[in-house]
Amino acid sequence: MADEEAVTDGTRPASTTKPTINLEKVEDPQEDAARTKYIRQWLPQFNAWGVLLSHGAASLAVALSIVLALNGYEALDDEDATHATYVNGRLILRVADVTTLLSTAMVIVKLLVSWWTTTIVWACAHHLASTGKLAPGPENNQEAKDTQTEAEAEEFMSRWKLPPWFKRPFMMPKGPGQWLITFALLLSSVQVYIPPLLTGAVNWTSRLVPVDSTNEAVAAVDPRADFDGWYWYRYSGYAQSGLSKRSYLRYAAGYAALAWGDVRNAAENGTSLTGNGCRHVVTRNEAVGPNSTLIDAVLPCINIHSITWYRPTDDFTTRSPNLTLVDDDPALYYDPGVTVVYNNSLPWNSSQVSTSKPIPTLHEGPMTFWVMVKRVGRTDAESPCTHLDPTIFGSVDSLGWYVQQWSGNCYWYGLVNFTAGVTTSKQSRYLSGRVVGDQTPLDQVVFDANPWVLESLWLLPDLMTMIAVMNSTLLPTYDNIDGYVQQLLRQSYLAAWDMCHDSFDSDQISLTYKAIPGISRQLAEVSFARVFSWLGVCLLTTGSGFLLLVIVLDRRDIEVPEETLLEVSEERKSTGWDILNQWSSIALDMVKKIF
Numbered sequence: 001m002a003d004e005e006a007v008t009d010g011t012r013p014a015s016t017t018k019p020t021i022n023l024e025k026v027e028d029p030q031e032d033a034a035r036t037k038y039i040r041q042w043l044p045q046f047n048a049w050g051v052l053l054s055h056g057a058a059s060l061a062v063a064l065s066i067v068l069a070l071n072g073y074e075a076l077d078d079e080d081a082t083h084a085t086y087v088n089g090r091l092i093l094r095v096a097d098v099t100t101l102l103s104t105a106m107v108i109v110k111l112l113v114s115w116w117t118t119t120i121v122w123a124c125a126h127h128l129a130s131t132g133k134l135a136p137g138p139e140n141n142q143e144a145k146d147t148q149t150e151a152e153a154e155e156f157m158s159r160w161k162l163p164p165w166f167k168r169p170f171m172m173p174k175g176p177g178q179w180l181i182t183f184a185l186l187l188s189s190v191q192v193y194i195p196p197l198l199t200g201a202v203n204w205t206s207r208l209v210p211v212d213s214t215n216e217a218v219a220a221v222d223p224r225a226d227f228d229g230w231y232w233y234r235y236s237g238y239a240q241s242g243l244s245k246r247s248y249l250r251y252a253a254g255y256a257a258l259a260w261g262d263v264r265n266a267a268e269n270g271t272s273l274t275g276n277g278c279r280h281v282v283t284r285n286e287a288v289g290p291n292s293t294l295i296d297a298v299l300p301c302i303n304i305h306s307i308t309w310y311r312p313t314d315d316f317t318t319r320s321p322n323l324t325l326v327d328d329d330p331a332l333y334y335d336p337g338v339t340v341v342y343n344n345s346l347p348w349n350s351s352q353v354s355t356s357k358p359i360p361t362l363h364e365g366p367m368t369f370w371v372m373v374k375r376v377g378r379t380d381a382e383s384p385c386t387h388l389d390p391t392i393f394g395s396v397d398s399l400g401w402y403v404q405q406w407s408g409n410c411y412w413y414g415l416v417n418f419t420a421g422v423t424t425s426k427q428s429r430y431l432s433g434r435v436v437g438d439q440t441p442l443d444q445v446v447f448d449a450n451p452w453v454l455e456s457l458w459l460l461p462d463l464m465t466m467i468a469v470m471n472s473t474l475l476p477t478y479d480n481i482d483g484y485v486q487q488l489l490r491q492s493y494l495a496a497w498d499m500c501h502d503s504f505d506s507d508q509i510s511l512t513y514k515a516i517p518g519i520s521r522q523l524a525e526v527s528f529a530r531v532f533s534w535l536g537v538c539l540l541t542t543g544s545g546f547l548l549l550v551i552v553l554d555r556r557d558i559e560v561p562e563e564t565l566l567e568v569s570e571e572r573k574s575t576g577w578d579i580l581n582q583w584s585s586i587a588l589d590m591v592k593k594i595f
Helices: 002-008 029-070 095-130 143-160 175-193 195-199 228-233 243-260 453-458 460-470 481-504 528-552 562-574 578-594
Strands: 074-076 085-087 090-092 202-210 216-219 279-281 293-309 339-342 363-375 403-406 409-430 435-438 512-516 518-526
Touching: 029 095, 029 195, 029 518, 029 528, 074 090, 074 095, 074 202, 095 143, 095 175, 095 195, 095 202, 095 528, 175 528, 195 528, 228 243, 228 481, 243 279, 243 460, 243 481, 279 293, 279 481, 293 435, 293 481, 339 460, 339 481, 363 453, 363 481, 409 453, 409 481, 453 460, 453 481, 460 481
Parallel strands: none
Antiparallel strands: 074 518, 085 090, 202 518, 216 512, 279 435, 293 409, 293 512, 339 363, 363 409, 403 409, 409 435
């Protein structure tokens, strides 16, 4: 009744709801159609450029990642490792993880290649059809026949991703545009078959690397060391027969074989592959293996500066008696290659005190040596050592060195200048479970005096003879005369010092060195030739596509006609793919809002 009275009085009641304002933009159908047409005209070209540039960038990124990041990468080599782990704050992947990443990158590149190939096959076919060059033939062909030929050409391009003139009968491209189309399609087709070139560029090699987070204690000396043996080593009652030293001589020869018998750690001329050649036999620790690191260990070391061979006009002393310490004259060994280094002015002194260590010494200077070249036997010839070829050292008759004949043997003489002592190695690399090699450059080695330096030099004649006869270190001789003498001297001195150290330094039994064990890793070695070959083909594809889009194709060639889109839409509806149409509509609406 109140409402009726209000109406009768000519007044309206106050509304309880606020008026609303429609802020939505009213789309003009013509403007919307124009915008849709504009997007459909230019979007395919943007798509083509985006795919092409993405392909080039992805290919370059993959190649540079393999060359700069993967080459030299050390992956996990633990059978129990089921996933990548962090080691010292760094993520270490497995080989399977690296392979997965590489395969993923190849799939991405392959998708871009397929996308690009589909785009340019359509665009090139459209371009050739619009210019009347899709299926060229005689001028008197009928229109129906021309249409059928063009359809066959389109089917050929769609199936084989090749230009139509590759279809029989073969024809040559005409003009720069057709040549560019040919190269672009060929390169995109080749890309499908070159992924093995990249996946096969990575080779994995198992190796051991040091791990800083783990330390092991390594004894500085053999626990069997006994300084009481020094008394018997110097015992004067055995001085003539040398019985007290023969066992130690055999120990030293064993050390030489242990340190140098593995040819995997030696070059063809017998030198060490790593380090400065100063090797040391250490005590065994099961937790420490090859490529581990030994810190601040005392090692024997020798630096051979030069070798001079005597000539007939030189004045020198040829022989020295009593070189042997074990009553076994080296000159009685008639084996070519027997070499002896000695010092005539400093013979072995048997009167040293046997209750204390010798005085520490450091050798710096020359010593005399002789080499048994060849045995010619008893002969009546006046100069039996004049013509020696052939020898184990190769051709030597033209060298012009002084040759001494004694008891049917021929000897060379010379002078070797070297420095011998010990050094404290900051880092020594394990070559095997018991052999380490100093990694300091030889010209930077600091030599120190040591009690066993002179004793090691006195043992050289006997030890060098034994090593030469045994040939357990496989020293090469042919065309390697200087190298043979140097390496034989090096191996003998280092082994002699190791023997004395492990035999008599019992006061160092409690001393230990720190070793950083090496753990197994898979080292990636990349073939740069394969990687850059793959990258070259990829960049050629990108470059040819760039020229194709700039010079040959235009917007109309890449644009998909309305009738084709309608056909695809109807086909999707008939096959139940209507959801794709919905997605396409949503995507198109989003693009329109951007523009």
